[in-house]
Amino acid sequence: MDQKTNTQYNPVTADIRxxxxxxxxxxxxLEITEAYQQDASKLRYQPEMVVAPQHVHQxxxxxxxxxxxxxxxxxxGGGSGLAGGCLAVHGGVVLSLRNLEPICRIxxxxxxxxxxxxxxxxxxxxxxxxQGLHYPPDPAGMELxxxxxxxxxxxxxxxxLKYGTTKDYVLGLESVLPTGELIxxxxxxxxxxVGYDMTQLLVGSEGTLGILTKLFLKLIPLPPAVAGLIAxxxxxxxxxxxxxxxxxxGHLPSAIEFMDVKCLDLVQDLLPFxxxxxxxxxxxxETDGGPDQVRTEIKSIADVCTRSGAHQLLTADSEPERxxxxxxxxxxxxxxxxxxxIYVSEDVTVPLGAIADLVSVLPAFEQEYxxxxxxxxxxxxxxxxxxxxxxxxxxxxxxxQGIAAILRKVLQMQGTISGEHxxxxxxxxxxPMELSPASIRLQKGIKQLFDPNGILNPGxxxx
Amino acid sequence: MDQKTNTQYNPVTADIRxxxxxxxxxxxxLEITEAYQQDASKLRYQPEMVVAPQHVHQxxxxxxxxxxxxxxxxxxGGGSGLAGGCLAVHGGVVLSLRNLEPICRIxxxxxxxxxxxxxxxxxxxxxxxxQGLHYPPDPAGMELxxxxxxxxxxxxxxxxLKYGTTKDYVLGLESVLPTGELIxxxxxxxxxxVGYDMTQLLVGSEGTLGILTKLFLKLIPLPPAVAGLIAxxxxxxxxxxxxxxxxxxGHLPSAIEFMDVKCLDLVQDLLPFxxxxxxxxxxxxETDGGPDQVRTEIKSIADVCTRSGAHQLLTADSEPERxxxxxxxxxxxxxxxxxxxIYVSEDVTVPLGAIADLVSVLPAFEQEYxxxxxxxxxxxxxxxxxxxxxxxxxxxxxxxQGIAAILRKVLQMQGTISGEHxxxxxxxxxxPMELSPASIRLQKGIKQLFDPNGILNPGxxxx
Numbered sequence: 049m050d051q052k053t054n055t056q057y058n059p060v061t062a063d064i065r066x067x068x069x070x071x072x073x074x075x076x077x078l079e080i081t082e083a084y085q086q087d088a089s090k091l092r093y094q095p096e097m098v099v100a101p102q103h104v105h106q107x108x109x110x111x112x113x114x115x116x117x118x119x120x121x122x123x124x125g126g127g128s129g130l131a132g133g134c135l136a137v138h139g140g141v142v143l144s145l146r147n148l149e150p151i152c153r154i155x156x157x158x159x160x161x162x163x164x165x166x167x168x169x170x171x172x173x174x175x176x177x178x179q180g181l182h183y184p185p186d187p188a189g190m191e192l193x194x195x196x197x198x199x200x201x202x203x204x205x206x207x208x209l210k211y212g213t214t215k216d217y218v219l220g221l222e223s224v225l226p227t228g229e230l231i232x233x234x235x236x237x238x239x240x241x242v243g244y245d246m247t248q249l250l251v252g253s254e255g256t257l258g259i260l261t262k263l264f265l266k267l268i269p270l271p272p273a274v275a276g277l278i279a280x281x282x283x284x285x286x287x288x289x290x291x292x293x294x295x296x297x298g299h300l301p302s303a304i305e306f307m308d309v310k311c312l313d314l315v316q317d318l319l320p321f322x323x324x325x326x327x328x329x330x331x332x333x334e335t336d337g338g339p340d341q342v343r344t345e346i347k348s349i350a351d352v353c354t355r356s357g358a359h360q361l362l363t364a365d366s367e368p369e370r371x372x373x374x375x376x377x378x379x380x381x382x383x384x385x386x387x388x389x390i391y392v393s394e395d396v397t398v399p400l401g402a403i404a405d406l407v408s409v410l411p412a413f414e415q416e417y418x419x420x421x422x423x424x425x426x427x428x429x430x431x432x433x434x435x436x437x438x439x440x441x442x443x444x445x446x447x448x449q450g451i452a453a454i455l456r457k458v459l460q461m462q463g464t465i466s467g468e469h470x471x472x473x474x475x476x477x478x479x480p481m482e483l484s485p486a487s488i489r490l491q492k493g494i495k496q497l498f499d500p501n502g503i504l505n506p507g508x509x510x511x
Numbered sequence: 512m513d514q515k516t517n518t519q520y521n522p523v524t525a526d527i528r529x530x531x532x533x534x535x536x537x538x539x540x541l542e543i544t545e546a547y548q549q550d551a552s553k554l555r556y557q558p559e560m561v562v563a564p565q566h567v568h569q570x571x572x573x574x575x576x577x578x579x580x581x582x583x584x585x586x587x588g589g590g591s592g593l594a595g596g597c598l599a600v601h602g603g604v605v606l607s608l609r610n611l612e613p614i615c616r617i618x619x620x621x622x623x624x625x626x627x628x629x630x631x632x633x634x635x636x637x638x639x640x641x642q643g644l645h646y647p648p649d650p651a652g653m654e655l656x657x658x659x660x661x662x663x664x665x666x667x668x669x670x671x672l673k674y675g676t677t678k679d680y681v682l683g684l685e686s687v688l689p690t691g692e693l694i695x696x697x698x699x700x701x702x703x704x705v706g707y708d709m710t711q712l713l714v715g716s717e718g719t720l721g722i723l724t725k726l727f728l729k730l731i732p733l734p735p736a737v738a739g740l741i742a743x744x745x746x747x748x749x750x751x752x753x754x755x756x757x758x759x760x761g762h763l764p765s766a767i768e769f770m771d772v773k774c775l776d777l778v779q780d781l782l783p784f785x786x787x788x789x790x791x792x793x794x795x796x797e798t799d800g801g802p803d804q805v806r807t808e809i810k811s812i813a814d815v816c817t818r819s820g821a822h823q824l825l826t827a828d829s830e831p832e833r834x835x836x837x838x839x840x841x842x843x844x845x846x847x848x849x850x851x852x853i854y855v856s857e858d859v860t861v862p863l864g865a866i867a868d869l870v871s872v873l874p875a876f877e878q879e880y881x882x883x884x885x886x887x888x889x890x891x892x893x894x895x896x897x898x899x900x901x902x903x904x905x906x907x908x909x910x911x912q913g914i915a916a917i918l919r920k921v922l923q924m925q926g927t928i929s930g931e932h933x934x935x936x937x938x939x940x941x942x943p944m945e946l947s948p949a950s951i952r953l954q955k956g957i958k959q960l961f962d963p964n965g966i967l968n969p970g971x972x973x974x
Contacts, residue, residue, distance in 0.1 A: 155862075155864075156759065157755055157759070157862075157863065157864035158862040158863045158864045158865075159758060159863060160862070180761060201704065202704050202708075204702050204704075208701060208702055209701070212675075212679065213702060215708070215711075216675065216679060225949070225953075229949045230949075231947060231949050231950050231953070232947065232950070233950065235860070235926070235927040236862050236925045236926075237860040237861065237862055237892070237893050237894075237925075237926060237927055237930065238671060238672070238860070238892040238893065238894075239667050239671055239676060239860045239889075239892055239893075239894050239927070239930035239931050240860060240927040240929070240930060241664065241665050241667075241715050241929050241930065241931055241932070241933045241934075242927055242928055242929050242934060242942065242945050242946065243934065243942065243945075243946055243950070243951070243954050243972060244712060244715065244716055244720075244954045244957060244972075245665075245678070245711050245712060245714065245715050245716075246950060246953065246954065248678075248708050248711035248712070249707060249708060249711070249712055251708065252704050252707065252708050253707055253708075257707075268763055269758060269761040269762060269763050270761065272761065292620055295622060295732060296619065296620070298643060298732040298733065298735065299732060300731055300732050337800070337804065338804050338807065338808070340803055340804065340807070341800065341801050341803065341804040344801065344803070345801070397698070397700040397701070397702050397703060398700065399618075399620075399621040399623070399699050399700055400620060400621045400622060401618075401620035401621045402621075426702075429700070429701040429702055430700050430701065430702070431700075431701075431702050462699045462700075463698070463699075463700060464698045464700055464702070464703040464705055465705055466703070466704050466705050467700065467702035467703060467704065468702050468704055469704070470704045471704075471705060471706065479705065479706065482705050482706075483705065483706055484694060484695065486688070486692045486693075486694050487694050487695070487696065487706070487709060488706070490688075490694070490709065490960065490961065491706050491707045491709065493960045494707060494957065494960065497953065497956045497957065497960060498953065509706060509707075
């Protein structure tokens, strides 16, 4: 049974609007600006109402009302997602968590952070850093994204390679269930095995099982030093083979990122150095740890890169140079987004040994489907962002065929169709390519159990 | 609705026995020795039949038969658990996974291991190590425990502090559902966000939601060097304050373990050094990484320990000395187990800053409830093993009152009643102390969804 096809969503009538107003107060009702119709994908959906409650009890009351009147509620953080996960696909109320009891408490004795969902990821990282602590997850959108959105989507980033993704830092949650009940999950400790792991079930559920209202996050001591290098390669598969060589030589860098030459062309003005000649790909490698250790390690990694065919090594050691380089890296997808009529961001991940094979076959896909494919991302964990563009907006069907072909290839390579962006509204048609009917049936059963009326973030994940 | 009180489990009749025999073959039927009635807790339950299938399709067929005839099936790995999780509480068939298609494939290009559940944890660690790779989880029972059992219970160990627990290494699973269906979850990659996190739902579910038949595990490069120190303290709270001082000074050791003097007395013959005078507690600290780095770091940690009041520092730097020390540490609970008429192993975890307070109140509990409490374990992550003993076997009621009082104290300190052992049959009466009715209701709903007839590992987790 699919609750989304069975449920009729009711419109947000004047009467409902009045009742919502009584719950959140005048200050809690926001104007339905264009921003609330979109995220960083190219999808758009019009909400009927946008609210930003300040208190958890208001979120609970809103959900009880939504169950009573059967209107859709779509939670939203920073709106920087790439899969349409925070869009009001079935209209109804968009629930911004940005103003919810802002708390960002760094507990330096217990090495945890107690955070409400609307805190911006970069602000949390800075607050931890100010106390000599480190919150490693670093999604590209971290200046815009909220920690609640990061947890809802299990956001990744370059640091995944060494430090894991958001889920590895969420120790416990407070969450409003679709029914309006508040539950606490997990612990404030580094270990805990009491009952099923409800924390990890909520993390990555893309706001379909509960509204995260508080997060307890693991922090670690801040590594005292960082060292980096940039290696230029004349061809992309060669660069990808250097990645496995780095790891195969016993190194675990804090990041191994790459940008192909198409991406580099778009952000050339932002780079802290002139682009080397004949460069098909840059690898950006960083290590963190003690000062001596990172120097030794980066030297050894430089040797591995040279032996693997890098034709030029560059450094970006000063803080401003590093910042500039990372800004360029994070800017890539925005520039691609703005460069073409059709833009689709795919987020495939393959086992490390298959990255070189995957990038080798991209030109054939470009030719067959008349696409332009930009490749960049997290080489160190096999998470390759393929930004697929076409210049003619009537080409969408061909683009979709091309994407399906690429995803089939990725799955043949034992990869996954989404490493960190999630399924949301954008990729749900592809879900059955990766998950079996039995798995989808169980997951829909879990959704039904949490949200009997199917009112929380409907139209997401399941096709 | 609690499926366990509603379901009548049928006995394993001669006819069922014959049909099970047809499924697993004569070689798959084991004698019901005493070993299959127990684990490392003091609980005992008598199974009606013990089978050890060699193929996944046999496991599937067994589950279909169990649904048809409504008999209980209890999966079992190494039988080294401390919570009775693998015991046949409702009789029926014990399903040993020890002989299931033994595979332990280390993929050094993709840095993953493909493993079947019956592989012994220590054997997996050794196989990874032989290829320069590291599987960090190190539960005390790792010479006996299986990787399937570790994943089912989300086993921890000293390495949790730096490296996390078993769940942090399980990328994907193949699992036979209680209905007999086989599902694949997760990925073979380091990232993956397609649908709900069914992998983490199965991990730590103590064999109540599915039978893990294959595991894809994350490996990391093997740290080239390890350095360690042992610090002796004259009182226990002082030692625990040294732990927060170590972390507060920016160190992230690969282990910070402790043993109080009661434990040390029991394993004195196993230590690689004579026990220092006036010693109330030993801290064992290890760091791993590059050779220079670990030397520098352990020196700095030694200074922190001295400043925190350690009255003697010892080293155990050679491989044989280190092995001897860790053997002593792992032997503690067995020696306590054998020392008293009543033995209950509690496994509480508190936030780091609360460890000193927790150990400070133990003498009062000992006096009030006439107990002897041994404290040891993973100081670095707040996971304190409290082994509670009493000399008179008629004292059980008082012991249970004392335990309940300690658990209440732990929860007041924002801790958890189980850090790594799990709930199983031993602790289910305490579950409602930590989890709310809404959380328990959802978890029972998930159990019902996966296992409509309640036949897989009944009588566990839920009171």
